[in-house]
Amino acid sequence: DVKVTQSSRYLVKRTGEKVFLECVQDMDHENMFWYRQDPGLGLRLIYFSYDVKMKEKGDIPEGYSVSREKKERFSLILESASTNQTSMYLCASSSPLEPQHFGDGTRLSIL
Amino acid sequence: QKEVEQNSGPLSVPEGAIASLNCTYSDRGSQSFFWYRQYSGKSPELIMFIYSNGDKEDGRFTAQLNKASQYVSLLIRDSQPSDSATYLCAVRGNNAGNMLTFGGGTRLMVKP
Numbered sequence: 001d002v003k004v005t006q007s008s009r010y011l012v013k014r015t016g017e018k019v020f021l022e023c024v025q026d027m028d029h030e031n032m033f034w035y036r037q038d039p040g041l042g043l044r045l046i047y048f049s050y051d052v053k054m055k056e057k058g059d060i061p062e063g064y065s066v067s068r069e070k071k072e073r074f075s076l077i078l079e080s081a082s083t084n085q086t087s088m089y090l091c092a093s094s095s096p097l098e099p100q101h102f103g104d105g106t107r108l109s110i111l
Numbered sequence: 112q113k114e115v116e117q118n119s120g121p122l123s124v125p126e127g128a129i130a131s132l133n134c135t136y137s138d139r140g141s142q143s144f145f146w147y148r149q150y151s152g153k154s155p156e157l158i159m160f161i162y163s164n165g166d167k168e169d170g171r172f173t174a175q176l177n178k179a180s181q182y183v184s185l186l187i188r189d190s191q192p193s194d195s196a197t198y199l200c201a202v203r204g205n206n207a208g209n210m211l212t213f214g215g216g217t218r219l220m221v222k223p
Contacts, residue, residue, distance in 0.1 A: 031209045043155075043199070043213040050209070058210075090154055094209055099145055100201075102154040 002027050004103035006091050012109045019078040021106050023091030031094045032074035034058075034066065036087040037105075043090070049074055050096075081110045114138075115202050117214035125222055130187040132217050134200030137181070144176055144183045145211065147199040155199055159185060190221045 007022035025032065033048040035058075045058030047066040055066050063085060067075045074093075078085055086109050092100040114137040124130045132146075143162050147155035161167045161174040161183065173186040183202075187194055200214040 033210075040215075042215040045210065048210060096209055097143070098209075099157050099160050100209070100211060101157060102147075105154040 002029075002093070002101040004091055004093050004101055006089075006103040006106050008106050009104060010107050010109075012111060013078075013081050014111055015081060015083060017078075017081045017110075019081050019108070019110075021076040021078075021089055021091075021108070023074045023076070023093075023103055024072055025074075025093040025101075026072065027093065027095075027101075028071065029093040029095050030071070031096065031100075032068065033092040033094075033100060034064075034074065034076045035090045035092065036060070037090060038087050046076065083110050086110045115200055115212050115214035117198075117200050117217045119215055120218040121220045122217055123220045123222060124190050126190060126192060128190050128221075130190045130194065130219055130221070132185040132187075132198050132200075132219065133182060134184065134202075134214050135182045136200075136202045136212075138202065138204050138212075139178075139181065140205045141178075141181075141202045142205055143203040144174070145201040145203075146172075146174060146183075146185045147201060149197045149199060149216065151196075187219075190219075192221050192223050195219055195221050 034046045049068045065077045089106045091103040094100040146159040149155045159174040171188045175184045197216040199216045201211040
């Protein structure tokens, strides 16, 4: 079975903090993705990566950055957290042309 | 703007009935189609995918694809209360990054 592990299920941070969300997959997948999910807005792609050290902007990259130094790990960084970044964050991974598999998600609250 | 549309519901069906969930998409170049189930507070879980026109069956689930009409559907036979969840339709176009476009989801309620 595909295993995508997100470092935290729940996280509470303060406005202005730098926040790191970590995602690790154990299936040697080339592609990794970060989404956020908000009521009424559905799943929105923040960033994705199709190879080590490669990254591409998704639909809503503003306020976020990513890092992929190793194939199995994809990190999402909130440079200076703001209250409008309170959301459910979902990481996914896949091989090319294969379905994406999601981690359990991180529910992030910015106070 | 590539769009994937789903009726938000809720779709309410009695236990044992067939639930029919529908999804339409705007990009004619779309290649692959996926159905995810998401329980409240949980992450999406892949339940079906379909690449070719026609039907694909897996247990109580059947995915149906009609590329000419640009719709994909999911049928759930013998619906159970445990099937109550939000079902997300996702479509992959002809892109190298394997990106998906998700619909907003249909909330299904199966009543005992």
